Each structure stands twice: as structure tokens, then as C-alpha cells.
Amino acid sequence: MEFDVQAIRRRFPILSRTIGGKPLIYLDNAATSQTPDMVVGEIERFYTRSKANVHRGVHTLSQEATDLQESARRAVRDYINAASEREIIFTRGTTEAINLVASSYGGGFPEGGEIILTVMEHHANIVPWQLLQRHKNLKLKVVDINERGELDLEQYRSLFSDCTVMASFCHVSNVLGTVNPVKEMIAYAHSRGVPVLVDGAQGAPHLPVDVRDLDCDFYVFSSHKMYGPTGVGVLYGRENLLELMPPYQGGGEMIGKVTFEHTTFADLPFKFEAGTPDFVGIAAFAKAIEFIREVGIGNIEAQEHRLLRLATEEMERMPGMRIFGTAPGKSAVISFLVGDIHPYDLGMLLDKMGVAVRTGHHCAEPLMDRLGIPGTVRASFAVYNTEEEVGAFIEALKKAVKIFGY
Numbered sequence: 551m552e553f554d555v556q557a558i559r560r561r562f563p564i565l566s567r568t569i570g571g572k573p574l575i576y577l578d579n580a581a582t583s584q585t586p587d588m589v590v591g592e593i594e595r596f597y598t599r600s601k602a603n604v605h606r607g608v609h610t611l612s613q614e615a616t617d618l619q620e621s622a623r624r625a626v627r628d629y630i631n632a633a634s635e636r637e638i639i640f641t642r643g644t645t646e647a648i649n650l651v652a653s654s655y656g657g658g659f660p661e662g663g664e665i666i667l668t669v670m671e672h673h674a675n676i677v678p679w680q681l682l683q684r685h686k687n688l689k690l691k692v693v694d695i696n697e698r699g700e701l702d703l704e705q706y707r708s709l710f711s712d713c714t715v716m717a718s719f720c721h722v723s724n725v726l727g728t729v730n731p732v733k734e735m736i737a738y739a740h741s742r743g744v745p746v747l748v749d750g751a752q753g754a755p756h757l758p759v760d761v762r763d764l765d766c767d768f769y770v771f772s773s774h775k776m777y778g779p780t781g782v783g784v785l786y787g788r789e790n791l792l793e794l795m796p797p798y799q800g801g802g803e804m805i806g807k808v809t810f811e812h813t814t815f816a817d818l819p820f821k822f823e824a825g826t827p828d829f830v831g832i833a834a835f836a837k838a839i840e841f842i843r844e845v846g847i848g849n850i851e852a853q854e855h856r857l858l859r860l861a862t863e864e865m866e867r868m869p870g871m872r873i874f875g876t877a878p879g880k881s882a883v884i885s886f887l888v889g890d891i892h893p894y895d896l897g898m899l900l901d902k903m904g905v906a907v908r909t910g911h912h913c914a915e916p917l918m919d920r921l922g923i924p925g926t927v928r929a930s931f932a933v934y935n936t937e938e939e940v941g942a943f944i945e946a947l948k949k950a951v952k953i954f955g956y
């Protein structure tokens with residue numbers, strides 16, 4: 551498809567909104583991306599034409615709903631090139647997917663096991679492992695970064711020991727934008743017999759993902775960051791591992807046969823999908839994947855990089871500007887501070903000019919501590935952002951910092 555950003559923008563009704571009389575410039579895409587008409591349309595169509603619970607009925611609507619959910623599972627399998635849809639578990643999001651693995655797979659860790667994380671992790675990839683620490687005497691080991699925000703790979707390798715039971719790290723940092731060399735890191739972990747979870751919340755929306763090429767054991771991501779609806783996420787897990795893992799939650803859908811004496815569990819993937827799933831959201835997520843395929847992940851990457859380059863060049867020229875994360879090939883996220891201006895103050899002023907950015911610790915407090923800052927302002931781009939918007943953002947930023955004397 552020929553890349554036409556204006557045609558893409560027309561598919562996102564929210565982008566024609568104004569904020570305080572100014573056109574909305576939405577640069578908070580790393581938190582959640584906006585949703586195209588075909589996804590919203592699918593939600594409406596489902597509720598008005600096909601709603602019935604999945605996997606429970608013989609009637610037409612129930613079968614339609616089930617077919618839609620299962621074809622979404624195939625769409626996800628294809629998107630990440632998993633070997634089988636048995637390896638695709640629908641969750642509420644990245645956070646639930648990591649909790650599932652920590653609780654179910656982690657439940658089998660031996661006392662004294664060591665888990666390798668990195669200092670750039672989102673809280674979603676820290677706290678579930680800490681919860682597991684409560685029950686077991688586990689140790690977390692943390693890989694540091696260099697001044698560009700890249701992982702220290704030598705240190706990463708040195709942290710492995712005979713006690714290492716898991717390595718879990720992000721594909722792309724939600725603060726620094728660093729794209730980690732996950733394939734190389736997975737290969738090393740495997741050479742030490744250690745399984746790997748990749749937090750793909752910021753990977754799957756922006757980069758081609760091939761779980762078989764990466765050879766990861768688990769890969770997790772969220773629909774709402776990929777132009778899809780909220781409340782849906784994915785756990786990809788290697789089938790032989792998922793087979794061995796106990797269920798995470800109990801209830802309907804996940805059982806084989808229930809008696810008061812003994813219960814057997816359903817096959818994959820249903821063993822991990824207790825209760826009624828967000829089947830409307832799941833079907834709409836399939837439309838989001840269709841949208842990404844139509845636009846082309848290569849076009850998405852290219853557009854986002856164009857905007858990143860343009861914004862970075864302009865920002866680097868601004869007095870007092872500090873950008874956190876300057877790794878080559880980074881993803882389209884710019885975290886920054888200007889002089890001693892508090893990030894909230896900048897964020898508020900930008901909002902008054904129609905520019906939506908995120909401020910704060912971005913759910914990465916250990917990283918903020920490592921950088922010695924309380925938080926940053928973060929601008930993050932998606933495929934529908936334009937060069938004109940970057941220009942307007944820079945103008946707004948210049949005006950805002952001038953108020954503080956920069």
C-alpha cells in the first residue's frame with residue numbers, strides 16, 4: 551500500500567478533536583495508541599449482530615462469536631509467527647500475561663533461584679517477580695545500562711549462575727526507546743539452559759516480531775498499544791512449557807471435567823483462559839492486526855523513525871535539553887527534561903496548546919532512580935503522527951520553556 555498519512559489519519563475519528571480550541575496532537579502513544587474506525591466498527595458490529603458467549607452454545611450466535619474469537623487467535627499466531635494457536639493465550643494485557651507466567655511457571659522455581667531483569671523494566675516486569683519472592687527465597691539480579699541507555703551485555707552474561715531460573719526483559723524500553731538485542735540475549739540465556747520472557751508491550755506495536763526466529767519462551771503484549779481495544783493482551787508461550795504449567799486461575803472454560811473430588815483441565819490454550827474472555831475485544835483486536843497489516847509494519851517503522859529523527863534534531867538544539875535514551879536504532883519515544891523545569895509543569899503547558907505528552911516515572915521508578923531524576927516528559931509517536939505535528943510540538947515546547955526562562 552502507498553503510504554498516505556492523511557488517509558490513515560482519516561481512519562482515526564479522535565484525531566479530528568480539539569483540546570481547548572487547539573487541534574489535538576496526540577504524542578502519548580507509548581501509553582496507549584488511538585483506535586481506527588475498523589476496530590471501533592467491529593466492536594459495534596459485534597454488540598449489535600453477534601454477541602453471545604463463546605464456547606458454550608450450539609446456537610448460531612454462540613458459534614459465530616466462537617469463530618470470531620478463534621480466528622483472532624489465528625491472526626495473532628500469524629502476526630508473531632507462532633507455531634500453533636495452542637501457544638496463544640488471551641489475557642487482559644501485558645501485565646496479566648507476566649503475572650500468569652510468574653505465578654504458574656514461577657511456581658515451579660526452586661528455593662534460592664535467581665531471576666535476571668534489567669534496570670529499564672516497566673513495573674509490570676518487576677513486581678510480579680517480587681510477589682513470587684514472598685513465597686520463595688528468590689533473588690532478583692538487575693542488568694545496568696550505559697550512558698546511551700543500552701544494556702550492559704557483558705554484565706548481563708556475568709549475572710548468570712547455576713542458580714539462574716529465568717531471564718525476563720523488555721524488547722523495547724518504554725522510557726529510553728532502546729531496542730534491546732533480544733535475539734542475542736535469548737541465545738545466551740539458552741546456552742545457559744535458562745528460559746526467557748520478553749516483554750513486548752513496546753515491541754509488537756512497532757517492529758516485526760517473529761517468536762520462532764527470536765526463539766523466546768514467552769512473549770507478551772497488549773492490544774491497546776497496537777491500535778486495538780483495551781482489556782486484551784496476549785501471552786505467547788512455547789507449547790512444551792505451557793503444557794507443563796499449572797492453570798493460573800480456575801473457573802469455567804478452563805476445565806475438562808469437574809467433580810468435588812477431582813477436576814481435570816482443558817487443553818491449551820483454554821487451560822489458561824478461565825471465565826468469559828473479552829471476546830468482543832479479542833475480535834476487535836484481530837481488526838487492529840488487520841489494520842497494521844494493511845498499512846505495513848515497515849511503513850509504520852519508517853514513519854515513526856522519520857518523526858523521531860525530526861523531533862530529536864530540533865530538540866537537541868534547545869538550551870537546557872536533556873534527552874534520556876540515545877541508543878542508535880531506538881524506537882520512537884523521546885523522554886526528556888529541560889533545565890530544572892518540573893515535567894508536570896511542562897506537560898500541563900503543552901496540554902494547553904493541544905499537545906498530549908506523558909509526564910512522570912512511566913511505571914519505571916527503578917530506572918528513574920538509576921538516572922537520578924524524579925521523572926521525565928515523554929513524547930511518543932505512532933503511524934498517524936505527521937511532520938507538521940512534530941513542528942507544532944516543537945513550537946509549543948519552545949513557548950513553554952520560554953515561560954520558565956529557557
Ligand code: PLP
Nearest residue numbers: 643644645672674724751752772
Ligand atoms: N511493559 C511495558 C514495556 C510497557 O510499556 C507497559 C505499558 O506501558 C506494560 C508492560 C504494561 O502494559 P499493560 O498496562 O497494557 O498491561
